[in-house]
Amino acid sequence: MLNIVIFGPPGSGKGTQSENLIKKYNLAHISTGDLLRKEISTNTQLGALAKSHMDKGELVPDDVIIGMIDSYLDRMGNVNGVIFDGFPRTVAQAQALKELLASYKTSVAVCLNLEVPNDELMTRLIERGKTSGRSDDNEETIKARLDVYDKQTKPVLDFYKKEGVAVNIKGVGSIDAIFADIADAVDSKNK
Numbered sequence: 001m002l003n004i005v006i007f008g009p010p011g012s013g014k015g016t017q018s019e020n021l022i023k024k025y026n027l028a029h030i031s032t033g034d035l036l037r038k039e040i041s042t043n044t045q046l047g048a049l050a051k052s053h054m055d056k057g058e059l060v061p062d063d064v065i066i067g068m069i070d071s072y073l074d075r076m077g078n079v080n081g082v083i084f085d086g087f088p089r090t091v092a093q094a095q096a097l098k099e100l101l102a103s104y105k106t107s108v109a110v111c112l113n114l115e116v117p118n119d120e121l122m123t124r125l126i127e128r129g130k131t132s133g134r135s136d137d138n139e140e141t142i143k144a145r146l147d148v149y150d151k152q153t154k155p156v157l158d159f160y161k162k163e164g165v166a167v168n169i170k171g172v173g174s175i176d177a178i179f180a181d182i183a184d185a186v187d188s189k190n191k
């Protein structure tokens, strides 16, 4: 299986480039952010819990997220591989993913680390906020999310470096040019 973690700070283009990955490699896709927003829009209990964290720019607790991934993998059926978009965001989530995938006799083939400077992230997310309707796309919450990324999420990259699967991708430039680098990285890990 070709399992890909698409990694990077908020607004680095994880969702955007996942769309391109799905088309090129015919993979299943799981975005924890999208799943949480779906729970919020359908007014579930989980959605209410998620909203209370997301509105402050905080991460949703690990046990909730890991439970979502577990049940997704349980239902996934026969696929060529999975794109994990916005997950893992903590080392505990990365460790849990490793164990879950091992139970299916598979592992993460590549972790694509999208590198984008903070001022560009802020510009993109403020711009997205004009149309997204997302309650976390405002300056104050974006600052909190960038801080959470530095403290809680960045260490995940060291986890994947130790696993020997991390690849840095320059995440600034045209979406197509960035995807060309992404495809080269995936192809070189998928020989």
Ligand code: B4P
Binding pocket: 008, 009, 010, 011, 012, 013, 014, 015, 016, 017, 032, 033, 034, 036, 053, 054, 057, 058, 059, 060, 061, 065, 085, 086, 087, 088, 089, 090, 093, 124, 125, 127, 128, 136, 145, 171, 172, 173, 174, 175, 178
């Ligand atoms: P996510 O939904 O994962 O969203 P994101 O990090 O904001 O966005 P992404 O990187 O996908 O950016 P996009 O492609 O849209 O997370 C939201 C929240 O959910 C988190 O803060 C957290 O609270 C919670 N959550 C989710 N997963 C969790 C987990 N595992 N554990 C705990 N909590 C979790 O790109 C952004 C914008 O840039 C778009 O408008 C796009 O058009 C633009 N863009 C993309 N590429 C560009 C380029 N090359 N040039 C110019 N603009 C570009």
